Amino acid sequence: MTDHELDPVTAGAPRAPRRRRVGRLSGRDKAVVAVLLGLPILIDLAFIWGPTLATVGLSFTKWNGVGGLSSKTCQPNVPSILNNGCLYGVQNYHQAATIYPEFWPAVRHNLIWLAVFVFFATPLGMLFAVLIDRGIKGSRMYQSILFLPVMLSLALVGIIWEFMYSQNYGLINTVIGHNHDTNAIDWLGNPKLNLWSVLVEASWRQAGYVMVLYLAGLKAVDPTLREAALMDGSNAWQTFWKVIFPVMRPINVVVMVVTVIESLRAFDLVYITNKGINGLELLSVLVTSNIVGETQRVGFGSALGVVLLVISLVPICTFLYLTFRRESQPKGAR
Template sequence: MRSARRFSRRDILVAAAMLAIPVLADLAFIWGPAVVSIALSLFKWSGIGGLHARSCIAGGLFPDNGCFTGVQNYHEAATNYPPFWPAVQHNLIWLGVFVFIAAPLGMFFAVLIDTGLRGNRVYQTILFMPVMLSLALIGIIWEFIYSPNYGLINTVIGHNTNANLIDWLGNPNLNLWAVLVEASWRQAGYVMVLYLAGLKAVDANLKEAARIDGANAWQVFWRVTFPSMMPMNVVVAVVTVIESLRAFDLVYITNKGTNGLELLSALITNNIVGETSRIGFGSALGVVLLVISLIPISVFVYQMFGRRETR
């Protein structure tokens, strides 16, 4: 029998460093800020240097001086902060559009390309192009498309004069849906790439056997292909939920998340780095978003690891 290899001191130090660096980075940039945000959400704090900050430092962070507020920030958000519930509603609308429009559209593109369509590489590149662009650049591109006087859409439909122009991004009844078109344009390409990877893992023999048994293309997809992609379906579902909750760039570029484009992420930024800095209140909004985000993450972890352990 071969004796077990003994690791040298240098091997142990290298392994420890390779493990410690990502763990420390994770603690410093993910879990550390999350814990600090939870703590700050319990205080009324306007940042270092503010009058209230100096009074807190001088008097100590205790309930009698008004610095420690407990769950008061959360109560204020739910009852006395008008943009909060519209932001929650808009996030849910964003999620619904991603789940019922962008994700199925991306899956359709993937299935179509996977069939060996002529020129599929060209189509795949065109559909994936928005994913390679930053969301900030996508927002700028679509601002030109939506421009009331000179935009492509108004010019094509003949509504580019002052008498009948349509302000797609300025009208609070339209701007959310206009920005969702931008976001779905990118999200569909992202989902397409994920499903293309999932389709490559489906056993071709199963699909061929179903065709021999008389199944048509629709039946083969829903009874063989789609169930075989269950792990990828879970990944797409979690990514879709998370992307809808962390949506920020497009609405902030458009109007900083106001006038019908309120989202939780934009409210967090506006309260923490806005003209009136309310870091404690903004942190409370961040914790709300964190709790909501943990739901799909927990589902993903259970689907990927919990079921494997029970098998």
């Protein structure tokens, strides 16, 4: 017998498991990993980061989209055709903030759009999700009806609501009895009303989108949490806000990011209504009109696009920072 077997201390001790050696990747495995990782990265760089960085670079130039770019600085009091493609510095941003009349109304309208989505459309979608999750009668039918606008294109949504808002034959004016008379309300032509009218269209669609996201989060919540809260005497309202809602923090992050993106990239509805003029100016419409419109000021339109990007990143980054900072703190410090 060996000394180890005779040792009373080590005789009954379990043997440590042998460590398995990690085999090296073969050439085929490396090729598969390179394709699976490299292809998405290349697509991301080509279609997202590449155009983004190109837009930032073009925002510092004075270019009409024709001809090449040069490293020469634009000369003052020189015709645009001779100054095409030159470096313009921050003059595009300066002109947008000082002498471009549609800029500040567009910024204000984008912020109003964001506020309506955050404080109206998102809570409405959450309410729909909670009611449907409680298993009310006909919940499947309600879920399909509320999600139907999300399946429609924004162009079709705009056309549907044009029939609702039409001054002469619209459903709303017909119901209130002002169809075909001098008191008919011009919902889409009045600069004081058209923004809010289009926001109703956008919220109608956005609420269904948010509802589906929150339904997915509610289905993933552990049912024992609700049972424990009910046993402790919590009512339905307290159970949702103090137990269910904090658990859905990942869904809240997704909803916040989607809400900001959807509100700031709004384009289709306002362009269908009146091409984004007469009270419906938005930054996305101004970017399009300057880049592919009659003026074709690619550099100036790129500067407006960068402004829109910064406005969208500020609330998203702030929300993500506060959310993940709260998660990283100890429970007693929250």
